[in-house]
Amino acid sequence: MELLRVIKYGNPILRMKASKVDKIDRSIWKLVEDMIFTMQHDGGIGLAAPQVAQSLALLVVDQGLIYEDGQPTAYINPEIIASEGEAVLEEGCLSIPDIREEVKRPEVITFRYQNLDGDTLEEKVDGLLARVLQHEIDHLKGVLFVDRISHLKKQLLKKELKAIAQEEMTYMKQVA
Ligand code: CO
Numbered sequence: 001m002e003l004l005r006v007i008k009y010g011n012p013i014l015r016m017k018a019s020k021v022d023k024i025d026r027s028i029w030k031l032v033e034d035m036i037f038t039m040q041h042d043g044g045i046g047l048a049a050p051q052v053a054q055s056l057a058l059l060v061v062d063q064g065l066i067y068e069d070g071q072p073t074a075y076i077n078p079e080i081i082a083s084e085g086e087a088v089l090e091e092g093c094l095s096i097p098d099i100r101e102e103v104k105r106p107e108v109i110t111f112r113y114q115n116l117d118g119d120t121l122e123e124k125v126d127g128l129l130a131r132v133l134q135h136e137i138d139h140l141k142g143v144l145f146v147d148r149i150s151h152l153k154k155q156l157l158k159k160e161l162k163a164i165a166q167e168e169m170t171y172m173k174q175v176a
Pocket of ligand 1: 092093094135136139
C-alpha cells in the first residue's frame, strides 16, 4: 500500500469534473487500496479520487467510523437519484485543512453506484453516511463544501483559503 498525497484547495484538479470509470481493473483496485490507506492515515472519513490527483468518479468512505461493523467501502461512478429532507451538519475536508463549517444538505439520499466487482447497486441512506457521500460526490463534480456555505461565511474564510491555495501553488511549482 502506498500513501498518496492529498492535494489542497487551490489545486485546479479539485475543480475538474471527474471521468467515469469504464473498467474496474487492477489499477482501480490498487487506487482504492491506496486511497483507503491514505484516508485512514490522514484521519478522514471519506476521500474522493480527485483529492489524490486522479480525476476519476470514484470515492471511498470509512464506514468503520460510522457503524460498529462498518468497513472501508469503495463507490464507483456514484450518482444521486433522489434526495429528501434537510439537515445541517459540520463538515471538514482533507483538502481544506483546519476549516470546519456547518453545511445544509438533504438528509436522505438514494444513489446508484458500482462496487469493486462491477455490480451496480442502489441504496437509500441517511445520517452521517448520506452526508459523507454527498460531500464526496460533490468532489467528483469539482464542488467543495466551502461552495455550499453562505457568502458571508466564505468571506470570513477568505484569508485562510487564500493561504492554503498559496501553499498548494508553491508545492505545485516545486514538483513541476
Ligand atoms: Co472533501
